[in-house]
Amino acid sequence: MSHPNGRRPATIEDVAREAGVSRAAVSKVLRNAYGVSEGMRTRVGAAIEHLNYRPRIAARAMRGSSFTLGIEIPDFANQFFTMVLAGATTALEGTDYQLIIAPAAGGPGREGYRAIEALADRQVDGVVAISPQVSTNWLERLAEHTPIVMLGRHDASEHYDTVVGDDSEGARLVMEHLLGLGHRRIAHLTRDEEVTAPGSGTPHSLRLETYIASMTESGNGGLVRVQRSGEGDVSAYESTLALLADDEPPTAIFAGHDELAMGALRAVAEVDPGISVAGYDNVRVASHPAVSLTSVDQAGVRMGERAIRLLLERIAGRSEPVHEVIEPSLVVRGSTRPPSAGPPGS
Amino acid sequence: MSHPNGRRPATIEDVAREAGVSRAAVSKVLRNAYGVSEGMRTRVGAAIEHLNYRPRIAARAMRGSSFTLGIEIPDFANQFFTMVLAGATTALEGTDYQLIIAPAAGGPGREGYRAIEALADRQVDGVVAISPQVSTNWLERLAEHTPIVMLGRHDASEHYDTVVGDDSEGARLVMEHLLGLGHRRIAHLTRDEEVTAPGSGTPHSLRLETYIASMTESGNGGLVRVQRSGEGDVSAYESTLALLADDEPPTAIFAGHDELAMGALRAVAEVDPGISVAGYDNVRVASHPAVSLTSVDQAGVRMGERAIRLLLERIAGRSEPVHEVIEPSLVVRGSTRPPSAGPPGS
């Protein structure tokens, strides 16, 4: 079935026979290992060319390494993740490694696990993952056998590396900006409970906690308003409509990430374009003049690059964990402005 | 190196010993093959659980199949491709197959080849690819050993399947719409020569050819204006600025795809917001009210789904090729309107 028509592809054995040498010799030429003469190299090279030979990575992986890195991604629709991918891809350019990407799927709860396991089962030499939800214990166990770099986790494991943005600081920048503009009635649009469980240390939980802290500290504790939303901008749109149906709707919305912010913008455009919206991630469309979304930049591309570099270091032998924090910055654009003159709160 | 700390993971051998049975028996239980007693199943199951055993796919792939499908994608920044990915992912939900994604990279010219080869080398059971540029001969050769479905190719191979939008029809819809609105000075913003070589049958070449034909047929042959752009909306932005610097700038721009259209919109917003812009792919942001881009919908998500289904059929044994054409439709939005009253052409 694997070769419906045509004969089966050449193996290292065939190459060896054609070149009149041993399998071991061919293997050495392939990996251009030490101790192979010039004549051998050219003869074997010719045979490889002639037979159109390509080594099976699966066979190679059984003893040596697979020269394959895996990266797990929650969702392709969210541009932040594709920025990370872009960074990872460029970081691998020129190396012998190939990147394979596993989308998280497999029913709620199991989301990240399935994909990461699928990668590990395929004998990748290392894994980069964006999974705030998987348990630390489980990761620790996995890390015993496979080098791992986690993105967006604030826990400091002994056995895997992390690359993470300073989510508290990022949220603080947003709140400072909005409060500075004069907003008091600021709502926070965020994801479901499972991603924002207090104390879980997920990015979204930290942003949420910082939001509440900022509101409280600025004396607006009574105006705290948290609106939940599912993933995706459509869900965010609907959630925002619900939010805006309040008796006293907010004058500004701090969205947990840009995907949500895009949905919020859509709703705001319909209901009251005067309402300010700020996001998080500084996704590419945020800079488009028609959108012009104020957002926190946490350098997704650079995060992807760093993650891959850390992973390669690990594979090369490093064993002390590295936990890298990327400092966010706020990019102010047109979607935020002082509150429009409205009636003061009751 | 593969297990820096901790002992090595359990193998099928360990499970067999623990359960007091043969390796072959365990293997059968794993694949729940025919001919294994209830007692055996439970005993082996317990051992697997106890040892936390997971089969190595690499080893499995050496004899049987890898239960892994590969998909090659040119660019993550272009949302059309991530829509295809989303479709492919959902089509695989519930099956035993895992999707691995290889981003095209590896220097100009080699782009698609490298990634597709990397997938084939990893013994995937089948490949979906979006590579207008790779040669038909090369694909035919590859298809002898690996089932393949190509997206966006208009050639009708005997050995691989294709899923493709009707690009001529899509472009015709756009031109009909723009001409119907009263535009005559319509420019076409497209990619570099290599992707649009006349007669190459790539989607972009067909859109370009249809554009020229429509202009000619409508008596506007003298107003044909083709502007090249690199990949990405930034490049499109710059190219559009150049286009708008013409003595007689166009009143409407037909962009080869939405990524280009987004760049064009950016430039248009700065120079003359009255200029109409239409795109192709109906990417998600196109529907955002702030963008509101008229675009051709070719159902990227469904394309991804169909491609995976065709691939699974092939793997299951089908040998006659299938070539599926997806009919496009035009989604009219705010970015196109009648030409603003301007001075008539000289």
Added chain:
DNA sequence: GGCACGCAATGAACCGTTTCATGCGGTTCG
């Protein structure tokens, strides 16, 4: 001229799984 030495090349073992040809004990049928 003999000996130790270093480089090239080799044969065989190994990696972890699937598959195939057999073995084995117990029923069913003639």
Added chain:
DNA sequence: CGAACCGCATGAAACGGTTCATTGCGTGCC
């Protein structure tokens, strides 16, 4: 009661690479 049969389990041979210990051979040294 023996033969054919059946369901379950097994040992051994693949699969296609890598790695390790060993051999063969030409050199330099004393």
